[in-house]
Amino acid sequence: MRTFPAAFGLTSGQTEQVVRLAGMAPSLHNSQPWRFRVLPHLIELHADPKRHLPVADPEDRELRLACGAALFNLRLALEQAGIRPVVTLLPRLAAATALAEVRSGGHVDQRPENLRCYEAITERHSHRQPFRNIPVSAADRHLLMRAAHEEQAWLHVVQPGEQGTLEGLVHRAHRAQMADARFRTEMAAWIGRTDDTTEGVPVSAAGPKPEPKDQWVHRDFTAGHTERSPGTEFESNPLLVVLCTRHSGxxxxxxxxxALQRLWLITTAQGLVASMISEVVEVPETREELQRMLGGNVVPRALLRIGHGAPSVPSPRRNVGDMLVDDVSGAFES
Ligand SMILES: Cc1cc2nc3c(=O)[nH]c(=O)nc-3n(C[C@H](O)[C@H](O)[C@H](O)COP(=O)(O)O)c2cc1C
Structure with a gap:
């Protein structure tokens, strides 16, 4: 068997662990659209062209979002190993698939708040079950807003007066996607998996089958394999947040x-759970309306529901060796 390549003076085993943790990031339908090129002085993060989702994500926005989350894990894992990560986004001299390159800036001791994030990497999962009806404290909200801010993003906490409009947009986006046979076919290829899968969403992580009366959770990951237990009701008042950036591109x-990953890891470290509600940012018309709802000056990237809940079921990942890439020739713009 091939030895895992080593970077930055770390052992092969340490480097493998760094890449494994990077691959624990969330991704649309657990498509894991990343690859890593590991050299002694450099780790490059590449988009994986075979894993893009042309119907839900035609411009690869969510693919790059997922890769950004993997990059954040990579930063944390390197820092934990004593390496200060120096990141260049979209390196100009690299192959067209390269999204980031990470070099060593010497030794670093991990900051306490980054250690908390690091420790949450393997605990963070999508929680598609109903939450408990316990509000998220003001102190926790503040921490979440700070997490987004630290990564040059901004977190909009949805106010009670905005919920009706947002709920309408989410419903509309969901209906538009489900009316598209190509969307249904694409999603069906990634869901309804058994637990021995290495990608896609297993039925065990699907959550209850959504019903039309549900307010926020509409995307059905059950693929018809499970029925909803009688009496299962979603929480009446989750914390809803929209992660935004100033620019697009x-x-x-x-x-x-x-920013998504720092936010989600802090959420986990605070004992909270979250799931994403992406249809509203995937459908261009509802994304634009959401942008207008937010005042027009920021770009909405992700809608999350956050609350209190029991630990959720992890979704599996590919073997870490399968995330490596040696040959980065072959142009793919992402
Ligand atoms: C860009 C993006 C969009 C996502 N959209 C949704 C969504 O609409 N609904 C949902 O339940 N999960 C969504 N997810 C979560 C993924 O399904 C999840 O990250 C993946 O299945 C891996 O599982 P994990 O988060 O438990 O590790 C999204 C994740 C990303 C990164």
């Missing part, structure tokens, strides 16, 4: 992904 997508 490829670099901003990667920035948003790093």
């Amino acid at each position: 490829r670099e901003a997508d990667l920035q948003a992904g790093q």
Whole structure:
């Protein structure tokens, strides 16, 4: 078997662990659209062209968001190993698939708040079950807003007066996607998996089958394998947040992904759970309306519901060796 390549003076085993943790990031339908090129002095993050979702994500915005989240994990894992990560987004001299390159800036001791994030990497999962009806404290909200801010993003906490409009947009986006046979076919290829899958969403992580009366969770990951237990009701008042960036474009997508991951890891470290509600930012018309709802000056990247809940089921990941890439020739713009 091939030895895992080593970077930055770390052992092969340490480097493998760094890449494994990067691959624990969230991604649309658990498509894991990243690859890593590991050299002694450099780790490059590449988009994986075979894993893009042309119907839900035609411009690869969410692909780059997921890769940004993987980059954030990579930063944390390197820092934990004592390496100060120096990141260049969209390096100009690299292959067209390269989204970021990370070099060593010497030794670093991990900051306490980054250690908390690091420790949450393997605990963070999408929580598609109903939450408990316990409000998220003002102190926790503040921490979440700060997390987004630290990664050059901004967190809009949805106010009670905005919920009706947002709920309408989410419903509309969901209906538009489900009316598109190509969307249904694409999603069906990634869901309804058994637990021995290495990608896609297993039925065990699907959550209850959504019903039309549900307010926020509409995307059905059950693929018809499970029925909803009688009496299962979603929480009446989750914390809803919209992660936003100031700009649009490829670099901003990667920035948003790093912010998403810091936000989600802090959420986890605070004992909270979250799931994403992406249809509203995937459908261009509802994304534009959401942008107008937010005042027009920021770009909405992700809508999340956050609350209190029991630990959720992890979704599996590919073997870490399968995330490596040696040959980065072959142009693919992402
Ligand atoms: C860009 C993006 C969009 C996503 N959209 C949704 C969504 O609409 N609904 C949902 O339940 N999960 C969504 N997810 C979560 C993924 O399904 C999840 O990250 C993946 O299945 C891996 O599972 P994990 O988060 O438990 O590690 C999204 C994740 C990303 C990064």
